[in-house]
Every structure is written in C-alpha cells, then in structure tokens.
Amino acid sequence: MPASEVEGSRLMPVHHMRPGDHAFVSYGDGESRSQIMATYAWLGVARGEKVTIYADPRLDEREMRHTVHARGPSMAPALGRGQVEFSTMRALLSPDREFTVRRQQSRLAEETERALHQGYTGFRAFIDMAWVADLNADVAVVIHRETHADHLFADGHYSEICAYDQRWFARDVLDQMAEAHPCRLLDRLGLLSITAAEDTLLVVGEADVSGRARFTGGVRAALARTDRSALLTIDLSRLHFLSLGCATDLLALAAVGGPRLSVACSPLVARTLRRLGSDALPQLALIEVSRQC
Amino acid sequence: MLADFRRPSHGEADGRLLDRHFTARDLPLLRVLVEERAAWAGLPEARRGDFVLAVDEIATNAIEHAGGRGHLVLRRVGGELECTISDNGPGFSEEVIPDVLPGLDGAHTGRGLWLTRLVSDRLAVRAGSFGAVVTLAMRVR
Numbered sequence: 001m002p003a004s005e006v007e008g009s010r011l012m013p014v015h016h017m018r019p020g021d022h023a024f025v026s027y028g029d030g031e032s033r034s035q036i037m038a039t040y041a042w043l044g045v046a047r048g049e050k051v052t053i054y055a056d057p058r059l060d061e062r063e064m065r066h067t068v069h070a071r072g073p074s075m076a077p078a079l080g081r082g083q084v085e086f087s088t089m090r091a092l093l094s095p096d097r098e099f100t101v102r103r104q105q106s107r108l109a110e111e112t113e114r115a116l117h118q119g120y121t122g123f124r125a126f127i128d129m130a131w132v133a134d135l136n137a138d139v140a141v142v143i144h145r146e147t148h149a150d151h152l153f154a155d156g157h158y159s160e161i162c163a164y165d166q167r168w169f170a171r172d173v174l175d176q177m178a179e180a181h182p183c184r185l186l187d188r189l190g191l192l193s194i195t196a197a198e199d200t201l202l203v204v205g206e207a208d209v210s211g212r213a214r215f216t217g218g219v220r221a222a223l224a225r226t227d228r229s230a231l232l233t234i235d236l237s238r239l240h241f242l243s244l245g246c247a248t249d250l251l252a253l254a255a256v257g258g259p260r261l262s263v264a265c266s267p268l269v270a271r272t273l274r275r276l277g278s279d280a281l282p283q284l285a286l287i288e289v290s291r292q293c
Numbered sequence: 294m295l296a297d298f299r300r301p302s303h304g305e306a307d308g309r310l311l312d313r314h315f316t317a318r319d320l321p322l323l324r325v326l327v328e329e330r331a332a333w334a335g336l337p338e339a340r341r342g343d344f345v346l347a348v349d350e351i352a353t354n355a356i357e358h359a360g361g362r363g364h365l366v367l368r369r370v371g372g373e374l375e376c377t378i379s380d381n382g383p384g385f386s387e388e389v390i391p392d393v394l395p396g397l398d399g400a401h402t403g404r405g406l407w408l409t410r411l412v413s414d415r416l417a418v419r420a421g422s423f424g425a426v427v428t429l430a431m432r433v434r
Contacts, residue, residue, distance in 0.1 A: 015325075039325055046332060072329035073310065190321025206324075209353045210317050241324060244350045244405035248397075255397040268342040275408055277394060 011184050011193055011204045013240040014039050019049070019122045020156035022149060024181035026164045026174055032188045033163060037064075037126050038071040039189065040161055045078045049122040049159075050085075050115035056130035056165075057088045083120070089131030099137040101145045105152060112158045124159040130168070139173055146180035161185065194218040199226065200233045206241040216249040226259040236265040237289045247272050254284045264289050310334060311367035317356050324349055327367060327376070334369045335433045343412040344431050348376050350405040351427045355380035359424050373414070375430040382424040387417070 014036050017023060027033040037053060044051040055064055064086055069075050078084045092107050093099060108125065115123035132142055152158050162181065164174055178184050186193065186204065192211035193204040201222040207215040219234065226232040234250070236242065242250075242265075251273065254261050261284045263273070270286045278284055310330040315323050324345050331341050348365070355363030359382020366377045390410055391403040410416045415430040 035322065042325075042329055046329075072326060073333050074329060188321075189325065190318075206321055208320055208324075208349060209356060210320070241321075241345075241349070243353065244346065244408055245353065248401055248404045252397045252401055268346075272346065272408070275411065276404060277397065 010182065011186065012238045013186050013191075013205050014161075014189075015043065015240040016238060017043065017124075017159055017161070017183075017185075019047075019124075019159050020153045021159045021183050022146075022153050022181055023159075023161050023183035023185050024146075024164070024178045025161055025185035025187050026166050026169075026178070027187055028166045033128070033165075034067045035189050036161070036163065036185065036187070038068050040124065040126055041068050041084055042071045042075060044124040044159075045074055045083055047122070048120055049124050050083060050111075050118065050120040051078075051124050051126070052085045052087055052111065054087055054089050054092060054125060054127045054131065056128040057090065057134050058130065059128075061086050088134070089127065090134060093135075099131075099135045099141075101141065101148070104145065105149065108152060108158065108160075112152075116157060122157040122159070124161075126161050126163065129162055129164045133168065139169075143173075143176055143180055146177060196222055199230060200235060202235045202238070204238040207239060207246040208241060208243045209245065212243065212245050212249065215246045216253070219250055219253050223253060223256075223258045223261075228259055230259050231262055232259045233262045233264065236263060236269055239265065239269065242269050242272065244272070244276070247276055251276055251278055251281065251284075254278075254281050257283070259283075261285070262287060266290075308368040308370050309366065310369060311365065314362065314364050315352060315356075316362045320349060320352060320356075323352065323365065327365075330367055331374055334374050336374050336431060337434075340412075340431055344374065344376075347409040347412055347429050348378070350409045351376075351378045351429060354406070354427075355382065355425075358382050358385075369433065370430075372433055373430040374433050375415075375428060377426060377428045379421050379426045380424040384420050384425045385418065390416075390418075 017040060025036055041051045053064065065079060068084060069079060093103055096103050112123040164177055166174065190210065191205045192207055192214060194214060195202040201218060222232055263284060264287045267288050270288045273286060278286060311326055313323060327348050328341060328345050331344050336344060352363055352365060355378055359380035363378050363380040368375045390406045394407055395401055395403050409429065413429040414432050417428045419426050
C-alpha cells in the first residue's frame with residue numbers, strides 16, 4: 001500500500017509547513033496554540049515570508065507579541081520591520097462587517113500580492129478560528145470555504161494554518177474541518193504519530209527520548225507481522241526529528257534479520273543512519289525524499 | 294530550505310543566546326530554540342541539523358542518567374557556536390565515548406555519544422560542582 005494511502009498520511013508537524021500548504025490544527029489550551037503559532041511564524045521569517053497572525057480578538061496583542069518575540073533573536077527585528085504582524089479577521093474584512101467566502105478570499109489574495117510586492121517570498125497566515133464566533137459566521141459556510149480554497153494556494157505563494165479551539169467547536173465540526181483541509185498538523189511540538197498498514201509504517205512528528213519506546217515498539221511490531229519475503233516500508237518522510245537513540249534502535253532491529261526494509265526519510269535522517277552504519281545492512285535501503293503534503 | 298541568517302552587530306554582549314533548565318518534556322521546544330539561534334548565529338544549514346541532533350543527545354543523556362533534568366547554555370564564542378549542558382548526576386568522563394562505532398549487537402551503548410563527537414568540532418566532558426558538564430561546539434564559518 002503506498003504511503004499516500006495510509007490513514008494519517010495528511011498528518012505532519014508544523015515544521016514541515018511549506019508555501020502552498022493549507023493546514024488544520026486544533027488546540028486544547030493556549031500553550032499548544034502558542035507553540036504552533038510561534039514556530040510557524042519563526043519558520044516563515046526564516047524563509048523570508050510575510051507572516052500575519054489573525055488572532056482571537058479576545059487576546060491581548062502584547063502577550064502574543066511577547067510569545068513570538070521570545071521565540072528567538074530573529075523575531076524582534078521581524079516584528080519591528082512589520083514582517084510579522086497581528087490582526088483580526090474583522091480587520092481583514094473591513095469595511096465589510098460580515099464574512100463572505102468571496103470577500104475573505106479576495107482579501108487574502110490581496111495580502112499575498114502585497115507581500116510579494118514588498119519583496120517577501122510569500123505570505124503565510126495563522127488564523128485563529130475564534131473569528132467564527134466573533135463574526136457570528138455560519139459554520140456550514142466556513143466548511144464550504146475550507147473545501148473551496150485551492151486557488152489561493154495554487155501558485156505556492158500563500159500558506160495558511162486554521163487553528164480551531166477544541167473547547168469551543170463541537171467534535172463533529174472539528175472532524176469535518178480536519179477532513180476539509182489538505183493537511184492536518186500535530187497539535188503540539190514533540191508529538192509522535194505511528195500508523196501501521198499492511199506493508200507500511202508511517203511515522204510522523206518527532207521521535208525523541210519521550211517517544212522512543214513507542215517508536216521502537218512500532219517498528220518491532222511491524223517487522224514481526226511482515227512476511228520475511230516481503231518488503232516493509234518505513235515512511236519517515238514526515239518525521240521532523242529522529243533522535244540518535246531511535247535511529248540506533250531502528251538499525252538494531254533491522255540487523256536482526258527479517259523482511260527487507262525500505263526507509264523513506266529526509267536527507268538529514270539518511271545521513272544520520274548512514275553514519276550509524278546502515279550501509280552495512282544489505283536488507284535495508286534508504287530512500288531520500290523531500291517532504292510532500 | 295531555511296535561509297541562513299546573518300548575526301547582527303548588536304548581538305548579546307557575552308555571546309549568550311539561550312539559557313534554560315530542561316526536563317524531557319521541554320526537549321521539543323528546546324530543539325526549536327536551539328535551531329533558531331544556530332541559524333541566527335550563522336551556522337550553515339547543512340550543519341544545523343547535526344548540531345541540534347548532538348545537543349539533543351547530550352540533553353537526553355542528562356535526562357536518562359542524571360536525574361531527569363539539566364541546564365543548557367548556548368553561546369556564540371569567537372567563531373564557534375558552543376553549547377554547554379550541565380547536570381546533577383554521577384558524572385562521566387570522555388573515556389566512555391568509544392573510539393570506533395560500537396556494533397549493533399548487545400546493548401550498543403555509546404553510539405550516540407560517538408556520533409555526537411563525530412559531528413562536533415569540539416567536545417569536552419568535565420566534572421562540574423555536582424555532576425557532568427559537557428561542552429560541544431561547531432565552527433560557525
């Protein structure tokens with residue numbers, strides 16, 4: 001089964017957001033929202049993009065600026081020169097007072113054009129969906145918007161995270177919204193998702209000391225249920241971080257024998273596995289891949 | 294690919310870029326903060342991933358063998374990006390780091406520290422007031 005057909009294949013960590021991506025994330029508290037928002041903003045600054053955070057209008061902008069500022073020394077000048085800005089959906093739509101799909105999408109397209117005209121490489125938006133309540137928008141219309149926005153992203157200059165508060169939106173709405181987006185983000189830094197299919201193990205997120213037992217257990221179980229004559233694909237292409245401990249466990253399990261292994265991974269992970277001796281394992285093949293959504 | 298930042302002329306006076314106590318749950322954020330500052334300090338992207346990997350390995354070592362916590366200080370010193378991690382554990386010496394990559398059979402211990410030394414331009418282990426102090430550094434340019 002191709003990795004693209006494995007359940008969860010649209011899942012990725014925020015670090016993998018690229019120009020042209022349209023992603024859903026849900027948050028259960030302000031801390032997880034801040035982690036995703038600040039990391040997304042920093043990565044946008046690092047890529048030379050204009051970043052606008054359409055925030056929950058109930059929040060204090062000074063606190064959000066502090067959160068972004070604290071992410072690192074590159075953020076203060078970015079805030080100072082306006083590369084990172086804070087706004088609200090109400091302000092984006094102004095002078096209109098009501099949300100319409102056409103108005104919102106045309107304004108986001110204008111903001112993208114403006115960013116490019118200002119010399120940025122693109123425009124990325126973090127949209128806290130608290131605006132739905134603020135503007136008393138129809139949830140059904142919002143779902144329609146999320147499933148009919150491909151043209152905004154087609155040229156690869158615009159990216160967007162839509163952040164939904166789990167405490168406000170109903171479970172079934174969150175499920176529909178998650179399904180409506182091409183990409184779905186892990187909702188905190190450091191999470192590890194492992195999805196097993198017949199001949200593929202999809203590993204997403206970060207495999208560090210906290211997730212090492214799950215990572216190793218997942219690989220071990222996949223090897224055990226795969227016929228020795230078959231090929232097991234371990235898809236690490238959406239893994240942002242593989243610790244040296246997890247990398248060693250993967251190689252040690254491969255060295256025991258069993259099915260042939262194909263490991264799809266980033267160039268950094270491939271280099272790490274080679275340094276740790278993967279070339280000495282004839283049953284293991286590394287496939288370097290760029291991140292795909 | 295991330296752009297390489299250029300360090301501004303008004304950087305931290307003592308070169309200190311990050312100063313944090315950490316436990317296991319802090320590591321994901323710590324990695325982001327270290328990567329951001331490594332980019333800011335001018336560490337080329339090709340080496341940034343290795344630097345974060347090495348920092349994570351030393352921090353993990355403190356978590357697993359020195360009471361579950363540690364203290365990280367990241368500095369730009371001269372032409373180097375230097376990370377110092379101290380802990381309150383029993384301490385260890387550089388001699389535990391194997392000279393050659395250990396095999397995959399048995400406990401395969403020491404592979405992480407071996408690779409950390411391989412990718413670092415400088416790695417030193419010394420005794421601190423209570424535990425170990427590990428310093429790893431990479432040349433920025």
